Amino acid sequence: MVTDSPTLSPAADPTRVDVSAPGRHPDRSVRQTSLRRQKRVGNALMLAFLVIAALIMATPFLWMALSAMRDPSEMAKVPMPLIPQDWRLENFAETLERAPFGIYARNSFILASAAAILNVVFASACGYSLAKLRFAASKFVFAWTVACIMIPFYATVIPVFLMVRHMPLFGGNSILGQGGIGWIDSWWALIVPGAVSPFMVFLFRQFYVGTPTELIEAARLDGVSEFGIYSRIITPLIKPGLLTVALLSFEAGWNNFLWPLLVTTSENLRVIQVGIASFRQEATTDWHLLMAGTTMAAVPMIVLFLVFQRYFVQGFAASGIK
């Protein structure tokens, strides 16, 4: 499930099936031509169904994009024209003036990149160790990791919040963690608690299990250090795995909402999802601006997904495992 991606596998092309057919029973060829005609009609029907269904699925996004470029006076018209009469790209500029979406996007980018980098570094080390190295606590660490995957963030959010708030010697706190705000409203709070995801450790382990152990043994005989084997020999073999984890972590960071909402208060640290949520309260009637802001929060992930589709799909198919 991890290694083969459903969208990637080449299409089961009917013409290719025919090419390989000659070796089969000759009587089938007549039957196959009528079957093929039937199939063509069926395909046309399905294609029609698909076009309609996919349009319905895409409508909310189209509506967002169209509304982001409407003139406010047009929004009040009854009935509102489906296609904007004049395309107002100024809406984006105006949204940026009303709320600092540039700063929000920068913060989200930093948060998401940190999540991607830290997960790739620490989760890969742990995943490799669990997949390939024998040590006394190995079984225990693996069982613990799997157990952690099953614990929902909502079950631990209150203690994690309290730990962050009472972090000793930060934000005016005493050594006992009293008196100040600790890590609240700091990059520490945004990045550290989510720096390593147990699921990413598990995913890395699955990627490393598929690498050849003989290579590790050969490298040992050649006198390569254990760390060298991990960093220079085996990890380069799972580059698609690295990219998958990096993208999934980035996506989770960019789309995260509850945690940044709880631990940030200043505009300078606000991430883009929290940004549009609070912009909503200020500009409830300015739907064209709200949709411009929403577009800015949604489009970067959509573009990233379109570019790296196969890795996302692999990762999501695998994440079904949890």
Next chain:
Amino acid sequence: MTASTTSPSAPVAAPTAPHRRRSGPRAAEARWGLILAAPAALHTLIWIGIPIVVAFLLSLTAYDVVTRPEFNGGANYVRIFQDSIFWKAVLNNVIIAGVGIPISMFLALVFAVILNRALPGRGVFRVMVFLPHITATVAVAMIWLWIYSPSSSGLMNTVLGVIGIGPLPFLTSPTLALPAVILVTIWQGIGLKMLIYLAALQGVNEELYEASDIDGANFVQKFFHITVPMLRPATFFILVTALIANFQTFDLIYILTEGGPANATNVVTYRIYQTAFQEFRFGLASAQSIILLLMLIVLTFFSRRIVGGTDGD
């Protein structure tokens, strides 16, 4: 454990140089195993292990952030059982799951079966169906907030206006709000389910279809007699993971309705958020999150049994 069986002399003496050389490769492997695993293991111990213990301890206290936590036995749990809003939230989760999951699973299966065929442009269709899953739920909720807008220019009301139904207050009506939320969960949930179905379809033996072609089976017969039975493990699997995800719905409710009107759309996670971060009753909220955890453990237990049962192939 393997290290101790292969080097029985290990605990005998302090590690002298020759001794270390003898048990060298194995010891190095064990040492690096620990070093590489430690950062991630310690991180989860600190940020998941300790919090889960603290959550349980806090659930046995009265704690309002200002004063120190005070042990109050199981009073919070007793209180939860009398808290009608919490059970309303649980019920809403059950309704959202009970209505939304079967519908989105059925649509996901239909999409997967069709998109598994060699149709032109199927890659584009797959992307279109999957995009709602990749997009932040906050952004998704903002879009639907606008679609459901009570002003006659909201898309839903524009469409209804065309067929002569006057603007409906989707998100502020106690009867319409929950169905409106369910519709969004269906729309957003089809993509991932379709993806898992597509992956499972790759494993269905093509020869079964070829054989049924020769027997003259039509598309519907093949769907119900081959596809559906062959996908049964995937179906169970999607069902359980969707149930678990459903109990973690938060962002959508936060943006769309804030649990309203009159708790008509409140869900468990949003109730925990309200209790902890709006009412500052951290002890009670901890007890609520322990209940949530227990509900999810039960679901996970089923999912593990199901996944364990399908691991064989």
